[in-house]
Structures are given as C-alpha cells and as structure tokens.
Ligand SMILES: NC(=O)C1=CN([C@@H]2O[C@H](COP(=O)(O)OP(=O)(O)OC[C@H]3O[C@@H](n4cnc5c(N)ncnc54)[C@H](OP(=O)(O)O)[C@@H]3O)[C@@H](O)[C@H]2O)[C@@H](O)CC1
C-alpha cells in the first residue's frame with residue numbers, strides 16, 4: 001500500500017525526529033537523496049560537465065535545492081542558482097558557493113542551456129499558485145530542453161488537497177521526502193508531479209498508522225479479491241442483482257451486467273426493461289420479469305445505469321434501497337437518492353458518481369468538484385453516510401462519514417473516459433460487494449481492476465470501448481493473481 005500524509009502530520013513527525021538529531025541533519029539526508037535521484041536522471045557518467053539550474057525560493061525547499069546543487073557541483077556539474085524569494089537559505093547558499101556553484105541574475109540565459117532544473121521554489125510551506133515574479137521563470141524552465149525535477153512537491157500545487165490555484169511548475173519527476181503528500185497522488189496536482197520518488201529520511205516511525213490517503217498496489221488487491229473455494233456454490237460466491245437500462249439506454253444494462261459477470265459473484269440477476277437484450281448478450285444471466293418481492297435471493301444490488309427518469313425508476317429505486325443488502329447506486333439512480341433515505345438504510349450503500357453527478361448531489365458545479373476532488377468525495381461521504389467512489393482522472397474512494405483515509409486509484413488511464421465504461425465499473429464493484437467485500441474494498445478493487453483492464457484494452461495506446469474493458473477484465477484479474 002502506498003500511503004500519503006497531510007502536511008500537518010509530516011511536520012509533526014519531522015519535529016519529533018529533528019529533536020533527536022543534530023541541526024540540519026534531516027535537510028542533509030533530503031539533499032543527499034535528491035542529488036542521487038538527479039544523478040540517476042542525468043544518467044551514468046553524465047553528471048560531470050552537466051548544466052544544472054536551481055530555482056530557489058525563500059524557505060527550506062530552496063535549502064534542499066541548494067544543498068543538492070552543492071553535491072552535484074562537487075561531482076563536476078556546472079550549477080547555477082536563481083534566487084526567487086526575498087531571501088535564500090543561508091547555509092545552503094554558502095555550501096553551494098563553497099562547492100563552486102554560482103548565483104545568476106539572468107535566469108533565462110542559464111535555463112536555455114540547462115540539462116536539469118531543480119524546482120525548489122516552494123514545498124510544503126507554499127500557499128497558492130506561483131507568485132507573479134516566478135511565473136515567467138517557471139515557464140522558461142518548462143519550455144527548455146532540461147529535465148525538470150520538483151523538490152518535495154511541484155511548486156504552486158497544494159500539498160494537502162491536490163488543488164492548483166493559479167500556475168504551477170510541471171515536473172518530469174518529483175523527489176519527495178519522508179512521506180508522499182496527498183497532492184502528489186490526486187489530480188489536478190498529480191499531473192504536475194511526473195514520476196514520483198520517495199526519499200527515506202527516517203520519518204517512518206513517527207508517522208501515524210492511519211494515513212490521509214492510500215493507494216492499493218497489486219499485492220493488496222490480490223489479497224482482497226474473492227477466491228472461490230472447493231465448497232463454493234453460486235449463493236456462497238454471491239448473487240448480484242442489476243437494475244439498469246431503459247428503452248432509451250439499453251446498452252447501459254448490457255455493460256453493467258458485463259462488469260458484474262466478471263467480478264467474482266456466482267450469478268447475476270437482472271431486473272429492468274431490457275431483459276431480452278441482456279440475455280441475448282449474456283445468456284448466463286437470470287432475468288426476472290415479475291414483481292420486485294419475487295425477484296429471488298440477491299446479496300448486493302447495482303442500481304441506476306441508464307434507468308432514465310420518471311415514476312417507474314423512482315419506484316424501483318425505492319425497492320432497491322429498502323433491501324437489507326449492500327446497494328451500489330450509479331448514474332441515473334443517483335437522482336433518486338436523498339441523504340435521509342441513504343442514512344436510514346440498514347445495510348451499506350456505495351455511491352459512484354462522476355464529477356458532474358457529484359456536483360449535482362453537492363449543489364455545486366462540475367469544475368469545482370474537479371478542482372477539489374478530495375474535498376468533494378469527503379463531503380459526499382459525510383452528507384450521505386455512505387461509501388463514495390468519485391470517478392474521474394484520479395478515482396477516489398471514501399468510507400462513510402468522510403473522515404477516514406481516502407483510497408486513490410493508481411491504475412487509471414485517460415482512455416477510460418469513454419461512454420459506458422462507468423456502467424462496467426459499477427457492475428464490477430457490485431459483484432465484489434455481493435462476493436462479500438466491504439464497500440471501500442469493493443469500490444477500490446473494482447477501480448483498480450477496471451483501470452488495469454483499460455490499459456490492457458488500450459494495448460500500446462489507442463481508443464478503447466467499454467465492451468473492450470469488460471472483455472479485458474479476466475486478464476487484468478490474472479495479472480493481479482500471477483504478477
Ligand atoms: N522541516 C524539515 O525537517 C525538512 C523540510 N524539508 C524541506 O522543507 C520544505 C518546507 O520548507 P518551509 O517550511 O521553509 O516551506 P517552503 O515550502 O520552502 O516555503 C517557504 C516560503 O515560501 C514562501 N511562499 C509561500 N507561498 C509561496 C508561493 N506561492 N510562491 C512563492 N513563495 C511562496 C513563503 O515565504 P515568504 O516569501 O512569504 O516570506 C514561505 O514561508 C519541505 O517542502 C522540504 O522541501 C526537507 O529538507 C526535509 C526536512
């Protein structure tokens with residue numbers, strides 16, 4: 001599991017550790033790790049004679065850049081510092097000068113010839129986007145041929161929320177110290193970070209066991225996915241009920257069922273208006289056409305994709321929400337849920353909105369949700385007392401109440417922004433619920449598998465379809481089981 005901790009927590013851990021160490025020891029550890037990462041980015045044998053530019057702000061983030069620059073200068077790099085704050089870390093600057101580095105008044109000339117730029121303008125002490133005086137320099141760095149390495153965080157992004165208020169400096173790689181910060185894992189900030197490297201500065205024992213953010217890795221998902229035993233029958237493996245589709249949106253039912261069939265449940269039961277089409281596409285599905293209370297045993301429901309509006313879906317959603325089993329509500333179904341109805345349920349509820357649907361539920365606009373994804377998923381989980389999976393560029397999952405760690409999905413791909421892929425995801429997550437996973441695990445494992453399947457479907461890169469994602473799910477599942 002990759003974890004991230006908020007700034008306040010990182011600072012507290014640093015303070016505890018720093019009290020036990022000589023002055024400046026932590027910064028020296030950070031700078032040593034940073035310089036080593038720069039050497040590997042420059043390539044073997046390429047440090048000597050390389051041209052390195054340091055963008056130095058007024059705080060310790062600039063200090064890290066200066067000390068790392070001093071190390072690179074001692075290995076023969078030509079190192080030039082651009083001082084962007086009203087002051088610069090004194091000891092770091094002295095170290096750079098002693099190692100043969102220099103300070104320039106002309107950032108543009110230095111940047112035009114640079115092989116590597118270290119962005120030490122701001123780290124966890126930064127507030128808001130880049131200040132106006134730093135903007136043209138940051139743009140010149142980005143526009144140069146140099147590799148841009150962010151020190152701890154890309155300057156201009158918010159470490160805790162992943163928000164970018166104004167302009168930030170996009171990095172090719174970020175070398176972060178002690179712990180990942182939430183903004184490094186959540187869009188829009190994540191997009192600015194490039195490849196991530198964590199430098200261990202010894203903070204581990206001082207960080208709390210429960211992080212702010214966590215990202216599942218292969219082995220976590222392998223451990224959580226259901227595995228049928230020799231004794232399993234379809235009921236033990238779970239029956240997932242799917243209420244989806246309408247005369248207008250028939251494909252949504254087929255796709256949700258396609259996801260559900262590949263999620264490990266023992267059987268899929270379909271209720272809705274397009275049973276004929278569903279059974280033609282998936283003959284193994286149990287289609288129920290009678291009254292709701294005669295639908296038969298179901299261990300979890302997926303409700304909402306393509307059901308449209310009106311009194312029929314409204315009544316049907318009432319039946320689903322009244323069931324004493326976990327319920328996943330997606331897409332059109334989200335229009336028929338109120339916080340009160342969800343809170344009153346006796347079994348867990350999982351809501352899976354995209355940014356537009358989340359905005360409607362929160363009474364805000366889509367852009368606000370996209371700019372503040374972490375805050376939005378926490379607010380929804382708190383308001384509905386439900387688990388929420390917020391789909392999008394970084395899919396987030398938050399447990400009921402909104403205060404626990406948020407899971408961030410690391411397997412997404414922009415190709416997933418394709419019609420119907422959300423229906424496959426909800427079927428898949430519902431199937432995992434029916435198989436007995438708790439809602440946070442079901443949602444985050446489903447997002448993980450769905451992302452892997454999309455990457456497989458995209459192959460070397462190329463458009464994918466929702467059906468293609470569903471078809472690639474068994475292979476994604478195998479990849480996780482047999483890495
Ligand atoms: N503590 C430790 O043990 C270790 C810490 N480490 C390192 O320290 C970093 C944190 O250092 P920090 O606390 O000095 O904050 P930092 O991010 O450098 O910013 C400082 C100043 O920048 C300014 N400023 C603010 N916003 C701005 C903006 N938008 N644009 C421009 N300027 C802006 C503002 O000052 P002002 O100009 O307002 O006076 C603010 O006070 C951390 O990220 C890691 O790299 C590592 O060495 C490991 C050990």
Ligand SMILES: [K+]
Nearest residue numbers: 119122151153
């Ligand atoms: K930085």
